[in-house]
Amino acid sequence: xxxxxxxxxxxxxxxxxxxxxxxxxxxxxxxxxxxxxxxxxxxxxxxxxxxxxxxxxxxxxxxxxxxxxxxxxxxxxxxxxxxxxxxxxxxxxxxxxxxxxxxxxxxxxxxxxxxxxxxxxxxxxxxxxxxxxxxxxx
Numbered sequence: 794x795x796x797x798x799x800x801x802x803x804x805x806x807x808x809x810x811x812x813x814x815x816x817x818x819x820x821x822x823x824x825x826x827x828x829x830x831x832x833x834x835x836x837x838x839x840x841x842x843x844x845x846x847x848x849x850x851x852x853x854x855x856x857x858x859x860x861x862x863x864x865x866x867x868x869x870x871x872x873x874x875x876x877x878x879x880x881x882x883x884x885x886x887x888x889x890x891x892x893x894x895x896x897x898x899x900x901x902x903x904x905x906x907x908x909x910x911x912x913x914x915x916x917x918x919x920x921x922x923x924x925x926x927x928x929x930x931x
Contacts, residue, residue, distance in 0.1 A: 796927065796930050797871040797930070798928055799871055800828035800870050801824055801825075801827055801869065801870035802870075803867075803868050804865065805862050805864055806864065807865075809864070814864070816864075818858070821858070822856070825886050825900045828870040828872055829872070832872040832874075835924060836874075836925045836928075846910050847908055848907050849905065851903070851905075853903045855900065859898055860896060862897045868897065869889055869890075870886050871889070872885065873885055873929070873930040875901070880905050880915060882917070882925050883903040884928075885899060885930075886900045886901075886902070
């Protein structure tokens with residue numbers, strides 16, 4: 794996955810764990826969400842979302858939980874694009890142990906480029922498509 798981007802580095806804190814002693818699903822979602830801002834920011838370009846009143850709207854997310862994440866686990870998320878549409882990108886994120894490389898979870902999300910004023914999808918411009926292509930893994 795040489796086209797992947799490190800989009801999150803963190804730790805599973807004890808307060809993130811549920812009564813069974815492992816990280817609760819709400820915190821996986823939050824970590825994947827934080828990571829997506831990094832990837833989509835790289836695709837949108839520096840400050841372009843604020844300047845143009847454009848953003849991203851996630852329309853589908855699927856998470857696969859693969860390995861128990863206990864308190865104190867050091868985690869790294871790497872993200873890559875799997876599909877570039879007219880108005881959207883679909884990307885995968887892989888959460889692994891930072892020290893051992895064990896995959897804890899993976900996520901696949903489709904996010905639509907969105908006009909915040911019109912509340913409607915807008916096409917990706919050529920510069921965005923080019924930046925997205927740099928992270929494309931087929």
